[in-house]
């Protein structure tokens with residue numbers, strides 16, 4: 298019995314366009330609600346949301362039980378955090394702030410057991426192997442790992458072709474907010490210079506045969522990104538959807 302098949306990995310590899318949302322509410326109950334919405338994937342944010350390994354684990358479990366694929370975004374490329382995320386059962390990771398091919402290669406190796414990489418072996422304790430109920434997990438896990446790296450600086454864009462070509466990297470996501478900040482347009486990911494850089498990167502990533510990702514809530518830029526090649530498309534964030542809807546309702550019925 299092998300490691301679970303990572304259908305999202307294989308769908309992205311074919312170039313299929315997939316859509317998902319960011320989960321920042323850091324709770325399995327709201328993650329379970331999001332998992333009823335029918336997205337291809339749900340990204341559990343360990344970078345900007347108040348998640349820890351236990352909350353990540355609980356959210357991975359509820360999303361994995363749905364038709365949406367769970368993804369964990371880690372706060373950085375620390376191999377120890379990669380190991381923990383994989384051990385709790387994530388098979389698709391998003392890792393932020395990748396600026397070089399060396400960094401990309403290290404992250405790719407941190408996701409795989411030897412000899413392809415240096416992921417620590419603890420599957421006997423791990424949800425990933427269903428607590429050793431999957432006897433062939435160690436031998437089959439590497440093939441089901443999907444690693445998507447975030448490029449979100451000018452330095453990263455300068456190294457994009459080498460990062461994309463790195464063995465073990467399944468896709469590259471361009472972070473519009475951080476890229477805008479690095480380009481001198483802090484708080485303005487919709488700036489024409491930023492959007493042009495994102496669209497150019499989408500085309501370059503797809504031309505290289507890898508998944509190309511972006512997150513934007515602008516419907517026009519969603520379509521422009523897909524036209525440029527994006528196939529890992531974040532279209533919303535649970536926190537902002539929740540907050541904006543409540544504020545709109547509150548505004549409508551506020552006393553006085």
Ligand SMILES: O=C(O)C(=O)C[C@H](O)[C@@H](O)CO
Pocket residue numbers: 319345447449471472473474475476486512534
């Ligand atoms: O830089 C970006 O844009 C991203 O990486 C996505 C943000 O982190 C996300 O939290 C929305 O602001």
